[in-house]
Amino acid sequence: MKYKDINLKKATFTVIMITAGWSHSAYAQAYVKNDSGLSLTADRMDVKVMFYAPGIVRVVKYPAGKPFSKSSLAVIKKEQKTQFSISEKDGSIVLKSNALQLSIDAKTGKILYRSPLGQELLKEIGSSFRPFNDTGNQTYSVSQSFQLEKDEPIYGLGILQNGKMSQRNTDIKMIQNNTWDFVPFFQSVKGYGVFWDNYSPTQFTDTPQKTSFSSEVGEGVDYYFIYGKNADGVVAGMRNLTGKVPMIPLWTYGYWQSKERYKSQDELVDVVKKYRDLKVPLDGIIQDWQYWGNNYQWNAMDFISPDFPDAQKMIQNIHDKNAHLSVSIWSSFGPMTHPYREMDQKGMLFNFKTWPESGREVWPPDMNYPSGVRVYDAYNPEARNIYWKYLNKGLFSLGVDSWWMDSTEPDHLSQKPEDLDTKTYLGSFRKVRNAYPLMAVGGVYDHQRETTSDKRVFILTRSAFAGQQRYGANTWSGDVNSSWDMLRNQVPAGLNFSLTGNPNFNSDIGGFFAGVYKRNGGAKSPMFQELYVRWLQYGTFTPMMRSHGTDVPREIYQFGQKGDVVYDAIEKFIRLRYSMLPYIYSVSHNVSKNNSSFLRALSMDFSSDKKTWDINNEYLFGKSFLVAPVLHAQYTPEKIITTDENEGWDKKQGSVENAVSKVDFTQNKTVKVYLPAGADWFDFWTNEKHKGGQEIEKSVNLQSIPLYVKAGSIIPFGPDVQFATEKKWDDLTVKIYPGTDADFILYEDEFDNYNYEKGAFTEIPFHWNEKSKTLTIEAKKGKYNGMISERTFSLILPNGKQKTVDYSGKKINVNFK
The missing domain is CATH 2.60.40.1180 (Golgi alpha-mannosidase II)
Structure with missing residues (x-):
């Protein structure tokens, strides 16, 4: 037999008894080379290594002789014919491309990754497969472990509310929820990344001994190793695999106002009118839920409520004021809606508990009147077609500008193990659980793109997965509570999310659940005012500047009037945001064309300065602005507040203790800022120049934060406008x-x-x-x-x-x- 273009090499092997588990060793029987990599059998595993680019390889391992077939939901790139060499050395098969070296142990199948110059990057220390019955499908629970260097920081994993920058010594169950969005990907300061391409509930564990992904369901181990030399290179590699970032409209980078919720079209339009009358810039207004009426009509994607009698006129009024409307849409439907009826007949609705549980708008839910609301099967292409059909008819055709896709994780209230047995178009819900937001958001993006190219898609979504950056989506951090501790969490949450390749992140300015401040004056409470202004200043330097929350209204006029220190601080930073639009939009282009990032952990640009490796309270916005938001109360008592999505709706919450009635926000305070080594820094406000590699003290009051510009920067500033395209x-x-x-x-x-x-x-x-x-x-x-x-x-x-x-x-x- 002759093999053309295939190099089949024989090796000795030992036949041993197969026992439970996969801990015993056996020699590799053979390896087969092809245009994109090789395959071999080792330690009762079939192992495939496939190049997707010179610095990107896919590794698949599964029990020998068993079938493995998978079409990735996240990865859209295919394996590529790649120039590489193969040699054998000391019992290992060595693959070398011009960007990466792999040494595969011929006996165990374990892989050691090195840079082209031989620097050790990462090594595997074990793979495991445990038989698992997934609703009658005999498959496996799978795990892959790696060994990291002792002091090596890693970043990513999604939007995590743990306050950490480096995710070493982290142990988390990755299953999508309201405020934690999981992407099973991490990258190292050494310039490599690992994407675990699995969608089932997954345990990520890092200890000094090992770093591992362990998933409930998988036919085999399936991951991608990316060597990009630095953080930008790794992000570029991830987007190479899972999709580039499209441009979103300029207006989306302006200021957005929202609340839970505007209860009539008159109230909604009046907010825009007041901003225009006050001459405070505004580009986006959001209509939250229940414009459709009662909970039995949940997410009808139509203005059914009598409080919105003429939606077309309402939208036209908003457009006439040069503003844009985003409307809340959900992943679930009430039983009195057209989408529910059509999907129900076709078996496209799930049966687990979701929000809202009751047909009555009361708390706690009155289960004497169950809502009947059910989540739709976004994995089903026909269901996504039906979703868009009603969205287009009820909202897009009226001129709605963008989509606020709430509950895209989706809301799954009971979290019963048997709920994961739910059948979807792609198998059990357990098998594809974490990719739900990718499918839901992608369905809307793809359909709008098919409908028109005249209006860019923009989606504000509560949840995300790997690859979602390709869908014109900005993910917000969910219904976080209004507390200083939660504000502090948002900084590393956004940075780690950006390091997964998803550049668009924002949070509810002021925090969502603000009930504890309501009884102490709400927007007139100095405690809430200080928190809100500091959150807004942070939000000025995120990809979307959006004020939103419940209990305490957030419109600027709620905080006083021009001349009042709090009002003026809010207006100052909204105007600063608009002046930066030429810079922001140019950065957006760099993100889209060159795979850059808006939110940049200091370690991205200053990895040689080890002090930056775990800084969780500063970052770069683009490559020029060093932002050090004020994240601790300076004028009022700081109260630690913990609220989950259920407790937050409990209107019986107590008030803030140690409330204060009068505070001098003009009094100067001092904060410490670290300026990374490797650059000089200019104070944005004073133009004073500082050497990098030192911690300095900066005097601020409520109307300022530490803000620096890297020496060697060119920044364009735009005109004074009321909306993004006014001039x-x-x-x-x-x-x-x-x-x-x-x-x-x-x-x-x-x-x-x-x-x-x-x-x-x-x-x-x-x-x-x-x-x-x-x-x-x-x-x-x-x-x-x-x-x-x-x-x-x-x-x-x-x-x-x-x-x-x-x-x-x-x-x-x-x-x-």
Whole structure:
């Protein structure tokens, strides 16, 4: 027999008795090389190693002789023909691409990963398969363990409310819920990442001895190893596997106002009107639940409630005020809705308990009147078609601009083990549990893209999974409570989520459950005011700036009027957000085109400074702004509050102890900030320059936070506007922060369609030459309808030097010597 293009090598092997478990060793019988990797049998396992790129490999292990067939829900890339070599050394099979080395133990099948230069990155220490009966399907519970270096920090795993930056010494059960969104992926400061491609409930455990993923259901071990050299490279690798990030509309980066809930169309429109009257910028308004009427009509995706008598007129009124409407939609339906009836006839509804349980709007739920609400099978493509059919008819056709997809985890109240036996289109709910948000969000994105390319999809969603970045989605951290401790948690939660490849994160500004503040004056309570302003300042430097919550209304006019210190602090940071839109939108382009990230853990850019490895209270916003939000109460007592989603609805909650009535928020306070080594830093407010690698003290009051700009940055600032597209960017202020060479690309397009995918956009590269003190504005690249042909740039240095230049798209040099 001849083998063409296949290298079959014989090796000795020992036949031994097969016993329970997979702990015994046997020599590899053979390995077979193909264009993308190899396969072999070792230790009663079939092992496949497949290159998806020179620095990305997929590893599949399963009991020898058993079938393994899987179509990934998260990974959309296919294995690639890759140049690599194979050799044998000391009982190992060694694979080398130009980006990665793998040594596979021929006896055990364990893999050791090294960089091209031989640096040890990660090694396997064991795989296991335990027989498992998954609702009649004989399969396995699977586990894979690795050995990390003792002091090696790792990041990722999703949105975790544990307050940690590095996730070493973490032990968590990964099953989607309201405030924890799980992505079974971590990356190391050493420049590699591991994606465990499994959707069932999974235990992630890290100890000094081992780091492991253990999942309830899987035909085999299935994971991807990504070597990207650094954090950006790993993120790029993850998006290479699971999908790139589309551009979302410019207006979504403006300010959003929301509450639980506006109870009529008049109230909703009036909020927009008040913002316009106050001349405070606003771009998004959100209508939360029950615009459909009662709970039996839950998520009808139609304005059935008599309090919303003319939805078309309401939406037009909002658009006439140059604002956009997002509407709450859910993963479940009440029995009196059209989607429920159609899906029920086709067996597309689940039977486990979900929110709301009662047909009556009372707490606790009155189970004498069960709501009958049921979650739909988002794994079923026909069910996703039906979902969009009613969404399009009831809301999108009226002009609703974006979707607030609540309960995309979905809400699963009872958490009974037998609930996981529920049959879905793709098998048991247990088998695909954690990928539900990916399927639900993806269904809406795909259908809207098929419907029109004139309006970009934007989805605000409560839950996420690997790959969700490809669906125009921004994930918020769920119904977190209004407390300082929870605010502190949001910073590392957003950073770790971003390190999984999902760049879009936000949280309810002020926290969702604020009942403990309600009896002490709500928005007039200094305790809530301080917390709210600090949360809003943090939210200014996240990909979505959205105020939302229950119990205490959050509109700016609830906090007083112009001239009041709290009101002015809120307005100041909303205006700062709008001035940064040219920077933010250009960063968005860099995220989409070049796989960058908005929220950047300090270790991403300063990994050589070990002090940054576990900092959980500072971060970069884009690559220029160092943000150190104030995360501790300075003027009022700090109360630790713990609330889950059920307790939060209990309106009998007590009030805040040690309430205060009057506070001087103008009094200066001092906070400590660490400035990473490897760069100099300019104080954004004062332009004072500081050396990196030191902790400094910064004086702040309620209207300021520590905010620094990295030396070697170029930042464009936009005009004073009431909404994102009110004025063209034909007169921008460009601040240059010298100290080293710097580059920035100013990006513009048509702002709310997909023409950019066809090349309808412009880029203006800026370059600062530190030695010659010259700013070069390169020739404009590209074009789009309505692009600016003539503009003015006001160029400013921290030392006060400034020059104004006219720019018509041709290269110019501006010398500052």
